[in-house]
Amino acid sequence: MATLIASVGLTLLPLSGGMLIAAAAVAQSSSSSSSPSAVMEVAAPKLKQNEYYIFTQELNANESKLGVSVAYFTLTDIIVHKGDTVTIHFYNTADEPGDRHTFTMQPPYKMDHDLAGGQNTTFSFKADTVGGFTYFCRYDLPSMIGHLEVLP
Numbered sequence: 001m002a003t004l005i006a007s008v009g010l011t012l013l014p015l016s017g018g019m020l021i022a023a024a025a026v027a028q029s030s031s032s033s034s035s036p037s038a039v040m041e042v043a044a045p046k047l048k049q050n051e052y053y054i055f056t057q058e059l060n061a062n063e064s065k066l067g068v069s070v071a072y073f074t075l076t077d078i079i080v081h082k083g084d085t086v087t088i089h090f091y092n093t094a095d096e097p098g099d100r101h102t103f104t105m106q107p108p109y110k111m112d113h114d115l116a117g118g119q120n121t122t123f124s125f126k127a128d129t130v131g132g133f134t135y136f137c138r139y140d141l142p143s144m145i146g147h148l149e150v151l152p
């Protein structure tokens with residue numbers, strides 16, 4: 001299959017199933033980066049590198065009948081590199097103040113941001129430990145989880 005070159009300078013890589021991914025070529029200056037990693041990272045427009053918005057969401061389902069929480073985070077995968085500063089804008093989208101949700105992680109990324117319905121918060125942390133780490137809501141386990149992957 002031929003590689004398509006779009007007029008805006010993006011290289012579109014054909015994948016199976018007709019999906020396309022866009023890979024923008026960005027020159028990385030070795031003098032402007034303190035990271036030893038040469039891995040290319042391209043942020044979305046209007047976002048800083050490693051800046052994420054995460055909203056709470058609840059399925060319209062009968063939790064007591066199902067016997068399990070049906071809440072979740074809108075963003076469930078975050079991949080960064082060691083040394084990155086991660087910024088998260090966390091929104092509890094519930095109408096009722098009593099519908100609390102947390103963004104919680106165990107050590108080494110120990111944190112616990114507990115929001116009432118309608119609240120939001122912004123926080124940052126440095127990804128200084130390599131590995132895979134689960135973030136979760138204390139009130140909605142086992143469903144409400146996500147995964148932070150910190151690459152070397």
Ligand SMILES: [Cu+2]
Binds near residue numbers: 140
């Ligand atoms: Cu929750």
